[in-house]
Amino acid sequence: MAETLLELAGISKTYPGVRALDNVNLRVYRGEVLGLIGENGAGKSTLMRVLGGVIAPSEGVIRIGGNDHARLTVSEATRAGIAFVHQELNLFENLDVAANVFIGREKLTGGPLKLVDNAEMRARVTPLLARLGADFTPSTLVDDLSIAQRQMVEIAKALSIDARVIIMDEPTSSLTISETERLLEVIADLKAHGISVIFISHRLGEIMTCADRIVVLRDGRTVGELARDELSHAAMIRLMIGRDLKALYTPPKRPPQPGGCDIVGLVTSAFPDRQINLSVRSGEILGLAGLVGAGRTSLARAAFGIDPLLGGEIRIDNAPVGVASPRDAIRQGIYLVPEDRKKSGLVLELPIRENVTLASLLNYARMWLVNGAAERKVAKEQVRSLSIKAPSIDMEAVTLSGGNQQKVVLGKWLSMQPRVMFFDEPTRGIDVGAKSEIYVLMRGLADQGVAIVMISSDMEEVIGVSDRVAVMHEGSVSGVLEREQFSEYNVLRLAVGQALETMEAAAP
Amino acid sequence: MMKKELGLCLLLVVISAITGAINPAFLSLVNLLNMANLIGLFGVFALGVGLVIITGGIDLSVGSMFALLGVVFVDLLTTYQVYWPFALLLVLLGGLALGGIQGFLITRLKMQPFIVTLCGLLIYRGAARYYTSDSTRGFGYGDEASTLSNIASGNIAGVPNTFVFLIILALILGVLLHRSVYGRWLYAVGKNEEAARFSGIRTDIVIATAYIISGGLAGVSTVLFVFYTNSVSPSSFGNFYELYAIAAAVLGGCSLRGGEGSILGIVLGTALLQVLQNLVNILGIPNSLNFAVMGTVILLGVLADQQLQSRRRRKVALAGLARTAQRSTLVQGKQSASPRGAAALPMSTGDQA
Numbered sequence: 001m002a003e004t005l006l007e008l009a010g011i012s013k014t015y016p017g018v019r020a021l022d023n024v025n026l027r028v029y030r031g032e033v034l035g036l037i038g039e040n041g042a043g044k045s046t047l048m049r050v051l052g053g054v055i056a057p058s059e060g061v062i063r064i065g066g067n068d069h070a071r072l073t074v075s076e077a078t079r080a081g082i083a084f085v086h087q088e089l090n091l092f093e094n095l096d097v098a099a100n101v102f103i104g105r106e107k108l109t110g111g112p113l114k115l116v117d118n119a120e121m122r123a124r125v126t127p128l129l130a131r132l133g134a135d136f137t138p139s140t141l142v143d144d145l146s147i148a149q150r151q152m153v154e155i156a157k158a159l160s161i162d163a164r165v166i167i168m169d170e171p172t173s174s175l176t177i178s179e180t181e182r183l184l185e186v187i188a189d190l191k192a193h194g195i196s197v198i199f200i201s202h203r204l205g206e207i208m209t210c211a212d213r214i215v216v217l218r219d220g221r222t223v224g225e226l227a228r229d230e231l232s233h234a235a236m237i238r239l240m241i242g243r244d245l246k247a248l249y250t251p252p253k254r255p256p257q258p259g260g261c262d263i264v265g266l267v268t269s270a271f272p273d274r275q276i277n278l279s280v281r282s283g284e285i286l287g288l289a290g291l292v293g294a295g296r297t298s299l300a301r302a303a304f305g306i307d308p309l310l311g312g313e314i315r316i317d318n319a320p321v322g323v324a325s326p327r328d329a330i331r332q333g334i335y336l337v338p339e340d341r342k343k344s345g346l347v348l349e350l351p352i353r354e355n356v357t358l359a360s361l362l363n364y365a366r367m368w369l370v371n372g373a374a375e376r377k378v379a380k381e382q383v384r385s386l387s388i389k390a391p392s393i394d395m396e397a398v399t400l401s402g403g404n405q406q407k408v409v410l411g412k413w414l415s416m417q418p419r420v421m422f423f424d425e426p427t428r429g430i431d432v433g434a435k436s437e438i439y440v441l442m443r444g445l446a447d448q449g450v451a452i453v454m455i456s457s458d459m460e461e462v463i464g465v466s467d468r469v470a471v472m473h474e475g476s477v478s479g480v481l482e483r484e485q486f487s488e489y490n491v492l493r494l495a496v497g498q499a500l501e502t503m504e505a506a507a508p
Numbered sequence: 509m510m511k512k513e514l515g516l517c518l519l520l521v522v523i524s525a526i527t528g529a530i531n532p533a534f535l536s537l538v539n540l541l542n543m544a545n546l547i548g549l550f551g552v553f554a555l556g557v558g559l560v561i562i563t564g565g566i567d568l569s570v571g572s573m574f575a576l577l578g579v580v581f582v583d584l585l586t587t588y589q590v591y592w593p594f595a596l597l598l599v600l601l602g603g604l605a606l607g608g609i610q611g612f613l614i615t616r617l618k619m620q621p622f623i624v625t626l627c628g629l630l631i632y633r634g635a636a637r638y639y640t641s642d643s644t645r646g647f648g649y650g651d652e653a654s655t656l657s658n659i660a661s662g663n664i665a666g667v668p669n670t671f672v673f674l675i676i677l678a679l680i681l682g683v684l685l686h687r688s689v690y691g692r693w694l695y696a697v698g699k700n701e702e703a704a705r706f707s708g709i710r711t712d713i714v715i716a717t718a719y720i721i722s723g724g725l726a727g728v729s730t731v732l733f734v735f736y737t738n739s740v741s742p743s744s745f746g747n748f749y750e751l752y753a754i755a756a757a758v759l760g761g762c763s764l765r766g767g768e769g770s771i772l773g774i775v776l777g778t779a780l781l782q783v784l785q786n787l788v789n790i791l792g793i794p795n796s797l798n799f800a801v802m803g804t805v806i807l808l809g810v811l812a813d814q815q816l817q818s819r820r821r822r823k824v825a826l827a828g829l830a831r832t833a834q835r836s837t838l839v840q841g842k843q844s845a846s847p848r849g850a851a852a853l854p855m856s857t858g859d860q861a
Binding site: 304306325326327329330331336338343344345346347348349350354358359361362365368369370412 | 687689
């Protein structure tokens with residue numbers, strides 16, 4: 001075997017209420033690409049934060065170059081040559097590329113003033129960018145760069161500290177397909193130079209392409225390791241979920257109803273030159289797939305009255321409805337479960353009770369004074385019917401797990417009368433158990449006659465849960481798939497703007 | 509939630525007791541009633557500023573509003589001989605209107621509250637000085653508004669009316685803030701405006717209303733102050749008073765980040781500030797140290813509050829940990845009880861802090 005660069009032995013990390021890591025063992029060899037996979041909440045990010053010195057493990061040993069550490073500090077990790085390319089990029093948008101690469105260790109001019117030597121920093125960054133094949137210069141403002149380009153800046157930063165291990169946490173989640181290919185090339189190049197890469201991703205296809213070895217985490221434990229020749233989708237998924245994939249799909253109890261929501265010629269501010277036409281019938285779950293930035297969230301925001309409609313209209317049961325504000329939308333029974341529940345879905349510091357009634361408080365008030373008893377009754381009902389796990393309805397939402405927080409957001413809407421519901425990435429960052437509960441809830445709502453639009457980037461979810469799938473590409477709907485046309489391949493073709501090959505074959 | 513207010517109460521009592529022990533004159537009826545009067549005067553507009561702070565904003569303009577509304581009010585009564593209820597009404601409407609303009613600029617034109625109200629502070633002061641050519645306006649020897657004067661500066665069974673007004677307003681606003689739908693919205697907007705908007709709350713209106721209430725209360729305060737001083741000098745009337753209000757609100761538990769604070773806290777904060785001022789006088793501390801004492805106490809108060817809060821949070825976290833540790837040993841049943849959860853205790857809470 002190749003030289004061991006670093007080793008984690010028996011690492012555990014306990015948070016109040018959660019055992020995030022449980023006796024994890026991990027070795028990284030020189031010049032390998034190690035794929036680290038696992039479902040959300042399996043402990044991947046926590047493990048990498050231990051490695052980066054951001055958090056201290058509760059137990060275990062970090063072995064680097066023969067030295068044992070109980071924990072690393074950030075500067076120790078940096079000195080040991082461990083570099084991060086973060087999921088949420090940590091760059092200063094108001095500074096140029098060179099300044100970002102050298103942030104915190106700026107090159108200084110001589111003399112008494114010790115000013116920042118921009119010329120020197122730019123000169124040093126130029127060869128790094130050339131090596132990565134970057135198409136921008138060291139003096140470009142980061143604000144002007146795309147996400148893929150920003151990633152290159154992060155990698156350049158890693159190279160500039162002579163990193164021996166580069167950790168990439170979901171680096172491709174916001175990249176286009178060609179940008180992803182470019183990144184995979186860069187990874188191969190790093191590997192050729194003897195730099196190890198820990199590649200964390202949900203996209204198993206990419207892992208298959210680039211990893212030499214994978215380690216699977218589940219519930220904070222290392223549950224398996226696969227060598228390159230053992231890699232297969234099925235093997236990885238089995239290890240990740242600990243069981244074979246079972247069908248997610250529950251068909252509707254009754255065929256979709258004639259009514260529903262029609263989006264006609266809608267123009268959003270994100271794509272002012274495109275129109276969106278989409279219909280979702282009462283009682284069906286319409287999956288809305290597409291690449292990140294295809295305009296799915298803009299559509300939901302416009303339909304919910306957050307962003308202005310630049311054109312077109314929304315009809316419910318064939319009657320046009322005005323949605324100038326979220327208040328209008330809510331009155332019409334159009335609800336949105338937003339993508340970022342902590343930022344937009346919940347007021348984290350308020351108790352469950354106040355979050356559940358936040359949108360409907362006037363219904364539990366007389367003369368604008370809140371009727372505490374009525375409010376508590378409604379909150380309790382929602383906590384019970386959604387089986388939100390919390391000791392009391394007066395617990396602050398911030399203390400709940402992701403799945404339970406999402407259920408509180410749902411409870412807010414289900415305590416009223418939904419007609420059309422948009423779910424934007426409803427299961428992002430939620431564990432498997434809570435995920436399937438959310439699917440059951442969505443199906444239940446559909447069966448009660450609600451029209452459901454589920455925006456999702458999780459292919460398994462899109463194909464497994466939806467009755468039909470609409471795919472968006474660059475601001476408009478590029479195609480709608482019926483169940484018999486469902487396949488990852490078909491969704492992806494539409495998502496990148498190509499016509500469906502099987503269209504004629506599938507059509508009668 | 510009430511712990512903060514209880515702590516403030518305790519602090520108030522302790523400080524009063526110590527001061528009283530050193531100089532019994534502090535606890536004399538005359539001094540107490542005098543303090544009650546000042547607490548009333550400063551408390552009324554502090555309530556409004558407190559509401560604004562709960563939205564996550566700030567109102568720096570109230571002191572200058574006193575000057576502008578004050579000179580107009582005195583002029584209406586003396587020069588124009590306007591019947592006092594109309595003058596009163598006009599001043600209140602003036603306060604509401606100024607608050608409304610500020611609210612509009614902040615919510616509709618998306619300007620920063622600090623800038624809008626800072627410009628308000630400069631503009632109103634300037635306008636007041638220009639309008640009067642920098643001369644002091646006061647009541648003559650006539651009794652232009654003796655009825656109103658008696659209401660504003662009189663007393664009920666010895667208790668100053670200003671204090672009575674404060675209690676009445678605090679009760680009304682207390683119900684508004686802590687019992688009404690509007691109050692709930694105000695806190696939600698202060699904590700997380702985006703989530704409030706996504707819940708269909710018209711956050712613009714909620715925020716603007718807070719500025720309007722603050723302006724209205726500044727109008728009420730103007731009248732009370734005018735009859736307290738009996739004259740308005742446009743360059744100094746109400747100077748720095750906005751800072752008293754902000755200090756009282758912060759001392760009373762409002763966070764400048766928004767979403768925190770209570771009416772009782774603001775009233776107690778005002779009371780504490782006035783007690784401090786009085787203490788400086790009565791203990792013979794040089795008057796020039798007045799602001800320094802105030803600043804020190806606010807600094808220490810907020811610091812102590814933060815420390816207590818983070819200790820409480822640590823405790824809650826520990827309790828949660830203990831609960832899960834217990835549960836996990838239960839789940840493991842006959843397998844050897846895991847000591848790991850307990851061993852991990854000190855470390856993990858360490859980096860939570």
